[in-house]
Amino acid sequence: MKLNYVTRWTFSTSHKDMAMLYLMFGMVSAMVATGMSVLMRMELANGNSQFFYNNHQAFNVMVTGHAMAMMFLFVMPVLMGAFGNFFVPMLMGAVDMAFARLNNMSFWCLPPALVCVMVSVFMESGPGTGWTVYPPLSSMGSHSGPSVDLAMFALHLTTMSSLLGAMNFMVTMLNMRTMGMHMMNMPLFVWAMFFTAMLLLLSLPVLTAGVTLLLLDRNFNTGFYEVGAGGDPMLYEHLFWFFGHPEVYMLMMPGFGMMSHMVSTYSKKPMFGEVGMLYAMGSMGLLGFLVWSHHMYMVGLDMDSRAYFTSATMMMAVPTGMKMFSWLATLYGGEMRLGVPMLFALGFLFLFTMGGLTGVMLSNASMDVAFHDTYYVVGHFHYVLSMGALFSLMGAYYYWGPAMFGLNYNKVWAEMHFWLLFMSVNMMFLPMHFLGLNGQPRRMPDYPDAFMGWNYISSMGSAMSMMSVLAGLKSVLVQLENGTNEEFDTQVTPDFLEANLTRSNRDHALELMLSRPAEFHTFRELPMLVTPR
Amino acid sequence: MFSRILKQTVSKRTLTSSSRLFQAPTKVNSPTATKLAEVTGPDSSLIGPGAQPGTIPSNLDQATGLERFEMLGKMEGVDVFDMENPIFEGSGTMQDPYLVPTYVGYRYVGCMGKKGEEHRPYWLKVTCDEPARCWHSGVVFLGKYVGAPEHSHH
Ligand code: HEM
Ligand SMILES: [Cu+2]
Numbered sequence: 028m029k030l031n032y033v034t035r036w037t038f039s040t041s042h043k044d045m046a047m048l049y050l051m052f053g054m055v056s057a058m059v060a061t062g063m064s065v066l067m068r069m070e071l072a073n074g075n076s077q078f079f080y081n082n083h084q085a086f087n088v089m090v091t092g093h094a095m096a097m098m099f100l101f102v103m104p105v106l107m108g109a110f111g112n113f114f115v116p117m118l119m120g121a122v123d124m125a126f127a128r129l130n131n132m133s134f135w136c137l138p139p140a141l142v143c144v145m146v147s148v149f150m151e152s153g154p155g156t157g158w159t160v161y162p163p164l165s166s167m168g169s170h171s172g173p174s175v176d177l178a179m180f181a182l183h184l185t186t187m188s189s190l191l192g193a194m195n196f197m198v199t200m201l202n203m204r205t206m207g208m209h210m211m212n213m214p215l216f217v218w219a220m221f222f223t224a225m226l227l228l229l230s231l232p233v234l235t236a237g238v239t240l241l242l243l244d245r246n247f248n249t250g251f252y253e254v255g256a257g258g259d260p261m262l263y264e265h266l267f268w269f270f271g272h273p274e275v276y277m278l279m280m281p282g283f284g285m286m287s288h289m290v291s292t293y294s295k296k297p298m299f300g301e302v303g304m305l306y307a308m309g310s311m312g313l314l315g316f317l318v319w320s321h322h323m324y325m326v327g328l329d330m331d332s333r334a335y336f337t338s339a340t341m342m343m344a345v346p347t348g349m350k351m352f353s354w355l356a357t358l359y360g361g362e363m364r365l366g367v368p369m370l371f372a373l374g375f376l377f378l379f380t381m382g383g384l385t386g387v388m389l390s391n392a393s394m395d396v397a398f399h400d401t402y403y404v405v406g407h408f409h410y411v412l413s414m415g416a417l418f419s420l421m422g423a424y425y426y427w428g429p430a431m432f433g434l435n436y437n438k439v440w441a442e443m444h445f446w447l448l449f450m451s452v453n454m455m456f457l458p459m460h461f462l463g464l465n466g467q468p469r470r471m472p473d474y475p476d477a478f479m480g481w482n483y484i485s486s487m488g489s490a491m492s493m494m495s496v497l498a499g500l501k502s503v504l505v506q507l508e509n510g511t512n513e514e515f516d517t518q519v520t521p522d523f524l525e526a527n528l529t530r531s532n533r534d535h536a537l538e539l540m541l542s543r544p545a546e547f548h549t550f551r552e553l554p555m556l557v558t559p560r
Numbered sequence: 561m562f563s564r565i566l567k568q569t570v571s572k573r574t575l576t577s578s579s580r581l582f583q584a585p586t587k588v589n590s591p592t593a594t595k596l597a598e599v600t601g602p603d604s605s606l607i608g609p610g611a612q613p614g615t616i617p618s619n620l621d622q623a624t625g626l627e628r629f630e631m632l633g634k635m636e637g638v639d640v641f642d643m644e645n646p647i648f649e650g651s652g653t654m655q656d657p658y659l660v661p662t663y664v665g666y667r668y669v670g671c672m673g674k675k676g677e678e679h680r681p682y683w684l685k686v687t688c689d690e691p692a693r694c695w696h697s698g699v700v701f702l703g704k705y706v707g708a709p710e711h712s713h714h
Pocket of ligand 1: 275400
């Protein structure tokens with residue numbers, strides 16, 4: 028039966044169709060968010076007002092819109108929605124997600140969220156609050172008008188989407204594994220999505236509570252965060268970061284999972300310490316809930332809390348290190364192939380480690396006195412996000428894209444995409460560390476002339492990132508328009524013990540040996556995982 | 561069935577909705593099985609006992625049908641639907657491959673090696689035409705068509 032086009036794409040319940048919708052949506056949001064980042068960098072390219080005509084509020088509105096669109100409307104939908112939806116069932120031999128219609132509902136919460144963010148940004152003076160939306164800056168006194176409310180609604184919508192998605196993923200993983208596949212046989216990406224879903228489920232309600240109280244304060248005269256009414260804005264910060272820190276791990280964890288697949292495939296070796304990787308992700312998930320106040324060292328926490336949060340945060344480096352060394356040990360002695368996904372994976376290994384190192388610096392409450400709210404923090408989280416999450420995302424696109432579309436990418440454009448991105452993000456974010464160490468505050472559109480040099484370089488990096496976006500778009504376009512059919516070029520996804528030509532008969536990964544693109548019903552008969560008697 | 565409802569409707573609860581009446585207890589013919597051996601077929605032997613009043617039912621208390629069948633099997637260590645290992649024939653050599661049951665002519669099989677010498681899963685597309693050999697443990701599989709003959713594509 029052939030569905031009519033509109034029916035198929037609006038009411039779809041197929042995990043593969045939903046994944047495509049998420050992917051397209053994510054690409055749109057990514058471009059919106061990149062556009063905003065370029066506007067910010069243009070303003071910061073030189074001292075004095077360059078672009079916003081001294082409208083500092085407008086600059087901060089761009090900060091907010093950029094962060095929200097990047098995290099909630101690009102990275103989360105693409106990692107969870109697109110890759111998770113497409114490959115979690117496929118890697119487990121499941122026929123679809125457990126709740127197929129719920130899947131559709133999760134997705135359709137997102138376009139309204141994007142609309143809310145955009146309307147929020149364009150309405151009246153916009154939300155100049157940053158993605159953290161701290162009161163009292165975000166209270167009625169400083170942000171009257173509907174912008175902040177709309178941003179909150181956008182968060183509510185993405186939260187609904189993610190919660191439904193998380194429950195769907197967990198039930199799928201617990202109940203829909205194919206014959207003989209036990210939890211411990213689930214591939215690492217599936218485990219990564221499992222932990223991500225747990226984090227979502229446990230932390231998002233806290234955000235919802237926090238922002239709902241803020242909405243009440245703003246619109247219904249309550250005073251939860253209003254000192255004059257006996258409230259305390261600190262409550263908001265705690266609620267926000269109790270969600271916010273797990274959120275950064277939700278952004279990272281799916282990428283960790285995909286990294287393991289890419290590194291293993293392109294070193295032609297099984298992943299080193301698979302179970303260790305799994306426990307590392309588990310302990311990151313747990314520790315992720317115990318470190319939130321490292322974002323609030325400067326608000327006047329007492330000494331004991333700062334000591335605790337410093338040591339707890341430093342402990343995060345242990346599982347992170349485990350993962351790094353396991354990837355390195357997988358590379359070691361392997362037969363490494365520098366396919367495009369592997370370039371992104373190697374970029375990830377190098378740059379995420381840098382982000383982790385600056386993270387350990389920031390985790391010292393005493394050193395954070397100097398770093399907090401400076402560009403150093405901006406440098407840190409872009410190394411972990413723009414190079415960590417983004418590189419794993421792009422790498423996974425090239426790794427799994429041929430399986431998703433049945434079309435191979437053009438290697439020249441793909442490598443161009445990689446190298447432009449690699450150079451531009453480093454040019455953009457490395458100088459931010461120097462600026463931050465010298466005291467340039469974040470979320471400020473102007474700075475003393477002494478900071479001009481590195482800011483200029485950073486802004487040039489941003490211009491270059493525009494080029495990498497264009498190269499990436501061209502790469503996708505070439506793939507979709509005249510991507511060669513997969514039998515023509517079998518070198519893109521090498522199978523790791525045998526010749527590529529045998530990919531469709533045997534492989535170390537189930538998703539790589541299926542027909543490309545996968546059939547509408549992936550498995551006509553359940554695959555089975557056996558330890559023959 | 562219909563006459564029973566009619567009778568009850570007239571005699572007992574003239575204005576009650578039919579959904580209420582459909583809940584009238586059905587005749588139980590075989591007692592609830594508590595062991596796999598006591599299952600007499602897809603019948604009321606697979607209806608759980610339900611919880612004692614005032615207690616919270618366990619899954620086993622209220623599961624019915626195939627679910628209960630599977631649970632009874634699990635309690636005795638019997639994999640009633642062969643979910644763990646549906647391969648019964650062959651010894652995994654080239655001469656005597658493991659026969660993989662399939663209704664469509666091929667099946668994806670993840671080999672984890674023989675008991676005692678397990679390895680991480682490697683996937684094979686096992687067809688009925690040609691033996692497929694795991695390139696790690698060397699175990700050989702061959703598809704065995706078990707569907708209706710007229711549906712076979714071979
Ligand atoms: C090695 C592990 C990590 C450590 C020790 C660490 C530590 C920190 C600390 C202490 C801060 C607060 C700095 C300040 O505001 O003064 C911070 C901020 C931040 N981190 Fe991390 N981090 C780590 C990994 C990550 C990861 C994996 C991500 C996301 C993928 C991430 C994203 C962020 C973001 C977005 C902020 C800024 C939040 C804001 O104030 O707007 N971090 N990190
Ligand atoms: Cu944090």
